Amino acid sequence: MNEAVRNEAPRTYDVIVIGAGPVGENVADRARAAGLSTAIVERELLGGECSYWACDPSKALLRPVLARADARRVPGLRQAVDGPLDVDAVLAHRDKIASYWKDDSQVDWLESVSVDLIRGHGRLDGPKQVAVQTPEGDTVHLTARHAVALCTGTSTALPDIPGLGTVRPWTNREATSAGRVPGRLAVVGGGVVAVEMATAWQALGSQVTMLVRGDGLLERMEPFAGELVAEALREAGVDIRLKTSVASLARAGGAGGEVRIALADGGALAADEILFATGRAPRTADVGLENVGLTPGDWLAVDDTCRVTDVAGGWLYAVGDVSHRALLTHQGKYQARIAGAAIGARAKGEPVDDARWGAHVATADHAAVPQVVFTDPEVASVGLTTREAERTGRRIEVVDYDLARVAGAHLYADGYRGQARMLIDTDRGTVAGVTFVGSGVGELLHSATIAVTGEVPVERLWHAVPAFPTISEVWLRLLETYRDQQQPSRS
Numbered sequence: 001m002n003e004a005v006r007n008e009a010p011r012t013y014d015v016i017v018i019g020a021g022p023v024g025e026n027v028a029d030r031a032r033a034a035g036l037s038t039a040i041v042e043r044e045l046l047g048g049e050c051s052y053w054a055c056d057p058s059k060a061l062l063r064p065v066l067a068r069a070d071a072r073r074v075p076g077l078r079q080a081v082d083g084p085l086d087v088d089a090v091l092a093h094r095d096k097i098a099s100y101w102k103d104d105s106q107v108d109w110l111e112s113v114s115v116d117l118i119r120g121h122g123r124l125d126g127p128k129q130v131a132v133q134t135p136e137g138d139t140v141h142l143t144a145r146h147a148v149a150l151c152t153g154t155s156t157a158l159p160d161i162p163g164l165g166t167v168r169p170w171t172n173r174e175a176t177s178a179g180r181v182p183g184r185l186a187v188v189g190g191g192v193v194a195v196e197m198a199t200a201w202q203a204l205g206s207q208v209t210m211l212v213r214g215d216g217l218l219e220r221m222e223p224f225a226g227e228l229v230a231e232a233l234r235e236a237g238v239d240i241r242l243k244t245s246v247a248s249l250a251r252a253g254g255a256g257g258e259v260r261i262a263l264a265d266g267g268a269l270a271a272d273e274i275l276f277a278t279g280r281a282p283r284t285a286d287v288g289l290e291n292v293g294l295t296p297g298d299w300l301a302v303d304d305t306c307r308v309t310d311v312a313g314g315w316l317y318a319v320g321d322v323s324h325r326a327l328l329t330h331q332g333k334y335q336a337r338i339a340g341a342a343i344g345a346r347a348k349g350e351p352v353d354d355a356r357w358g359a360h361v362a363t364a365d366h367a368a369v370p371q372v373v374f375t376d377p378e379v380a381s382v383g384l385t386t387r388e389a390e391r392t393g394r395r396i397e398v399v400d401y402d403l404a405r406v407a408g409a410h411l412y413a414d415g416y417r418g419q420a421r422m423l424i425d426t427d428r429g430t431v432a433g434v435t436f437v438g439s440g441v442g443e444l445l446h447s448a449t450i451a452v453t454g455e456v457p458v459e460r461l462w463h464a465v466p467a468f469p470t471i472s473e474v475w476l477r478l479l480e481t482y483r484d485q486q487q488p489s490r491s
């Protein structure tokens with residue numbers, strides 16, 4: 001509806017959503033679609049972290065890097081893309097993808113779906129009560145008839161390191177919006193943000209040094225993923241230091257000076273900027289959790305309908321990053337569709353379909369969370385990893401295949417490097433997890449997601465014929481490898 005609800009507007013809604021990131025927007029959309037009057041509260045920009053300081057701008061920075069790397073592996077094309085990236089053009093395109101950090105189009109969309117927007121900082125003020133502190137200094141009090149959904153997302157979790165506050169470290173916000181390429185960039189962390197941003201800024205001209213406390217990259221994924229990404233980052237010129245922790249920080253000579261980094265092993269390093277890519281913290285410190293019996297700063301535990309478990313009355317939902325189920329936009333939006341439908345069903349007294357894979361439960365969060373890491377090579381994974389299968393006691397068989405041996409892969413790129421792993425649940429005869437590493441594998445992932453989510457029997461997968469000569473033929477090779485592992489004498 002309107003840019004800011006005026007004082008005389010009604011203050012009672014069926015549903016109130018706090019936080020208009022991708023997740024909050026989808027909860028509001030689905031609640032409205034269920035026929036419920038809905039308001040959404042946002043203190044910054046509609047679209048949230050994802051649109052302005054995370055997914056969208058980071059992928060805009062990475063796309064030219066990956067396209068150039070791909071082109072350089074195609075004989076006959078290599079010479080045409082020999083030169084450096086046009087940094088100004090890349091940053092200008094990034095700015096456009098981030099909508100120049102303005103949310104006008106999102107406001108228009110919200111209006112088109114008839115959800116009221118209240119600008120300001122929202123806090124729970126008791127059961128079904130929300131108080132919004134507006135930018136003008138007013139407090140708007142709202143009441144929900146049915147539900148309040150907290151969709152306040154996350155911020156960078158900064159470790160407690162002496163001197164950190166004095167060096168103005170980069171977080172995901174600066175790493176995705178900086179208008180200038182630092183000469184030397186130190187990146188702390190070895191997770192997804194760290195590898196993607198190291199890939200982007202190294203290609204844009206920084207000398208990147210990664211300071212990784214563990215003994216590899218992408219530790220939550222199959223080990224070969226981190227190994228292949230590390231190998232390529234090193235070839236691109238990134239200095240990766242494993243088992244390395246930061247002890248203290250200082251910025252020399254005031255604002256414009258270099259960052260001096262003291263390492264725990266006694267070593268030292270200087271950089272122009274330092275990025276902390278050290279995981280996420282929930283934005284729950286100042287949302288009034290104490291007023292409903294919860295602890296400020298905590299992640300919010302929810303059931304599979306996204307309802308907060310520790311609050312009586314079943315009116316409070318937590319959806320997206322803030323619930324810590326899967327810190328990914330697509331998974332948060334999936335939860336939002338589920339939660340919106342569940343809120344609608346409960347409000348109308350209709351049955352809630354909470355059987356496994358039912359319409360009102362986010363079952364995929366447990367079984368099939370897809371993720372693509374946009375590095376060169378890309379990493380695409382869904383479902384279990386070998387380590388998770390071992391931890392949860394699932395009986396699985398591991399099937400590995402060298403992606404470079406697939407015809408489509410060596411047509412795709414000269415010297416293609418990649419790896420595929422499929423986990424077969426041997427009790428059920430279905431695929432429990434898949435990881436692909438290699439150029440262009442991101443677009444392959446949905447086939448795996450469907451196989452895992454659909455619990456497609458391996459026998460039926462033999463009838464899903466991949467087109468020749470595509471990289472998808474890896475599916476056939478994985479099935480053949482699995483068959484040969486079952487019947488070694490007939491191979």
Ligand SMILES: Cc1cc2nc3c(=O)[nH]c(=O)nc-3n(C[C@H](O)[C@H](O)[C@H](O)COP(=O)(O)OP(=O)(O)OC[C@H]3O[C@@H](n4cnc5c(N)ncnc54)[C@H](O)[C@@H]3O)c2cc1C
Nearest residue numbers: 019021023043048049054055122152153320321327328329
């Ligand atoms: C660098 C980076 C790259 C990423 N890339 C990808 C990717 O490629 N693909 C992917 O799937 N995921 C990616 N992610 C993760 C993705 O950004 C998050 O999973 C997603 O943004 C979560 O959406 P959300 O709506 O839950 O939270 P957010 O996007 O954080 O939105 C929360 C909103 O709530 C608002 N808010 C908070 N508190 C209040 C309050 N008290 N009152 C009013 N409003 C409030 C905030 O201003 C914000 O607009 C990336 C993350 C990072 C850091």
Ligand SMILES: NC(=O)c1ccc[n+]([C@@H]2O[C@H](COP(=O)([O-])OP(=O)(O)OC[C@H]3O[C@@H](n4cnc5c(N)ncnc54)[C@H](O)[C@@H]3O)[C@@H](O)[C@H]2O)c1
Nearest residue numbers: 159189190191192193194213277278279280327372373374
């Ligand atoms: N393409 C994508 O899908 C994409 C891209 C970026 C981010 N994301 C999501 O955003 C979330 C956040 O990403 P992230 O990379 O910040 O988190 P992460 O959890 O993936 O990685 C955090 C890294 O920081 C390290 N670390 C944590 N605390 C530390 C400390 N005190 N000192 C040194 N190192 C420390 C960890 O060991 C790990 O290497 C992830 O869950 C990810 O799924 C997704």
